[in-house]
Amino acid sequence: MQNAHAVPHVVIVGGGFAGIxxxxxxxxTRVRIxxxxxxxxxxxxxLLFQVTAGIVEAGTISAPIRSLFRHQRxxxxxxxxxxxxxxxxxxxxxxxxxxxxxxDYLILATGVRVSYFGHDEWAQFAHGMKTLLDADRLRRQIxxxxxxxDQEPDPRAREELMRFVLVGxxxxxxxxxGSLAGIFRRGLPQEYRHIDxxxxxxxxxxxxxxxxxxxxxxxxRGAVNQLRSLGVDVRLGKPVELIDEDGVVVGGERLRAxxxxxTAGVAASPAGQWLxxxxxxxxxxxxxxxxxxxxxxxxxxxxDTAHIEYQGKPLPCVATVALQSGEHIGRTLAAHLTxxxxxxxxxxxxxxxxxxxxxxxxxxxxxxxxLSGVIGKLAWAFIHVQYLGQAEGQAxxxxxxxxxxxxxxTSARYIDEHVPLIAAERTPAGTR
Ligand SMILES: Cc1cc2nc3c(=O)[nH]c(=O)nc-3n(C[C@H](O)[C@H](O)[C@H](O)COP(=O)(O)OP(=O)(O)OC[C@H]3O[C@@H](n4cnc5c(N)ncnc54)[C@H](O)[C@@H]3O)c2cc1C
Numbered sequence: 331m332q333n334a335h336a337v338p339h340v341v342i343v344g345g346g347f348a349g350i351x352x353x354x355x356x357x358x359t360r361v362r363i364x365x366x367x368x369x370x371x372x373x374x375x376x377l378l379f380q381v382t383a384g385i386v387e388a389g390t391i392s393a394p395i396r397s398l399f400r401h402q403r404x405x406x407x408x409x410x411x412x413x414x415x416x417x418x419x420x421x422x423x424x425x426x427x428x429x430x431x432x433x434d435y436l437i438l439a440t441g442v443r444v445s446y447f448g449h450d451e452w453a454q455f456a457h458g459m460k461t462l463l464d465a466d467r468l469r470r471q472i473x474x475x476x477x478x479x480d481q482e483p484d485p486r487a488r489e490e491l492m493r494f495v496l497v498g499x500x501x502x503x504x505x506x507x508g509s510l511a512g513i514f515r516r517g518l519p520q521e522y523r524h525i526d527x528x529x530x531x532x533x534x535x536x537x538x539x540x541x542x543x544x545x546x547x548x549x550x551r552g553a554v555n556q557l558r559s560l561g562v563d564v565r566l567g568k569p570v571e572l573i574d575e576d577g578v579v580v581g582g583e584r585l586r587a588x589x590x591x592x593t594a595g596v597a598a599s600p601a602g603q604w605l606x607x608x609x610x611x612x613x614x615x616x617x618x619x620x621x622x623x624x625x626x627x628x629x630x631x632x633x634d635t636a637h638i639e640y641q642g643k644p645l646p647c648v649a650t651v652a653l654q655s656g657e658h659i660g661r662t663l664a665a666h667l668t669x670x671x672x673x674x675x676x677x678x679x680x681x682x683x684x685x686x687x688x689x690x691x692x693x694x695x696x697x698x699x700x701l702s703g704v705i706g707k708l709a710w711a712f713i714h715v716q717y718l719g720q721a722e723g724q725a726x727x728x729x730x731x732x733x734x735x736x737x738x739x740t741s742a743r744y745i746d747e748h749v750p751l752i753a754a755e756r757t758p759a760g761t762r
Pocket of ligand 1: 343344345346347348349366367368369371372373374375376377378379410411412413439440441442459460501502599632633634635647648649650652684
């Protein structure tokens with residue numbers, strides 16, 4: 331029998347894009363990998379907005395992490411939350427009663443969390459969309475609001491229930507706004523007797539002068555025009571002044587709404603605090619060109635957790651950076667442990683950006699190639715199915731998209747008997 335302790339122990343914290351890619355790159359290396367994640371699933375965040383909109387089921391865009399390593403015997407998956415690191419004694423601390431785990435090599439890939447730019451008090455009223463739980467909660471909120479609106483005799487209260495305020499016009503905000511507008515216009519109108527879902531007021535607020543800043547100006551403008559043509563009230567250059575139980579205040583105007591979604595900002599996970607090493611303004615761990623933490627060659631950070639400089643600029647928090655950085659760390663370690671030549675400094679291959687707006691309109695940009703409209707949508711759909719990975723998920727996704735396309739139906743509109751609306755304890759409409 332193999333002596334487990336003679337084999338180097340690699341601890342990976344985070345089973346997202348980066349953590350999974352790192353573990354896979356170590357598939358043929360003689361190491362013991364412990365992969366820790368506080369959830370039991372790997373989540374395909376780029377399609378989270380479709381769970382919120384009820385277009386796809388949660389299970390379609392998530393996979394149990396252990397199922398991804400069914401055939402990779404050197405990986406031991408543990409559902410556990412990390413809350414500290416002793417970098418000198420090489421220990422990872424877990425929440426609860428579990429003893430700390432010793433590592434020979436550590437890869438931190440814990441992603442980001444929602445940031446309210448210093449207004450943490452807004453968190454209870456404006457909900458982020460980062461985890462599956464967030465998306466499902468928002469989905470129930472939206473479906474619940476329509477159910478209540480259909481029975482609400484007071485027009486002002488009905489209006490509040492049917493106003494959906496989205497803060498932040500990056501890809502997530504635009505994609506969610508477009509999806510909701512599409513669903514409210516296409517599938518739902520025949521189903522309600524007392525409201526017209528087409529009258530829902532979807533407001534997309536952006537503090538900056540333009541939406542979708544990762545895209546070139548003409549593509550971003552086209553996307554905003556498309557959103558407006560779907561009836562989305564896009565307001566650019568409008569920083570939110572207040573969010574409370576009654577909705578938002580923007581440009582001095584009170585927008586009463588029962589649903590406020592926050593897609594405006596993120597901050598890194600506390601990995602930088604655990605390490606006590608240098609971080610950037612977002613809290614991302616500063617790493618060297620081999621993605622190790624300066625002064626600690628056995629500790630690496632990848633994906634959204636890491637501040638990676640490439641060609642003089644910090645790389646953004648996107649899936650391609652996470653995948654490539656995780657894989658690079660895995661390859662570097664594999665080479666180091668086997669004595670083979672390593673991959674050298676990290677080099678990023680930019681595959682571009684994409685965002686979908688409606689059933690027949692998406693934008694995609696890579697280098698000088700710019701796509702929009704149906705062609706953009708086909709490219710968007712193809713790439714997302716490809717990146718989803720597992721065949722079961724891919725098949726389910728295509729089926730749910732097809733149902734949505736052909737029958738104008740969303741598959742996930744169930745809610746509990748009791749509708750736990752977010753911000754339910756509120757002052758009555760019209761008192762402010
Ligand atoms: C709504 C949304 C839409 C997006 N759309 C796009 C898009 O269209 N294109 C694109 O390129 N990128 C998109 N992104 C960004 C992309 O998803 C991230 O860049 C990518 O997921 C980062 O991968 P990661 O592995 O670094 O982190 P994550 O994928 O976030 O994984 C981090 C993992 O760490 C775990 N974890 C966190 N803290 C702990 C802890 N203390 N203990 C144990 N485990 C922990 C989490 O449970 C999670 O599984 C989107 C993100 C969101 C939220």
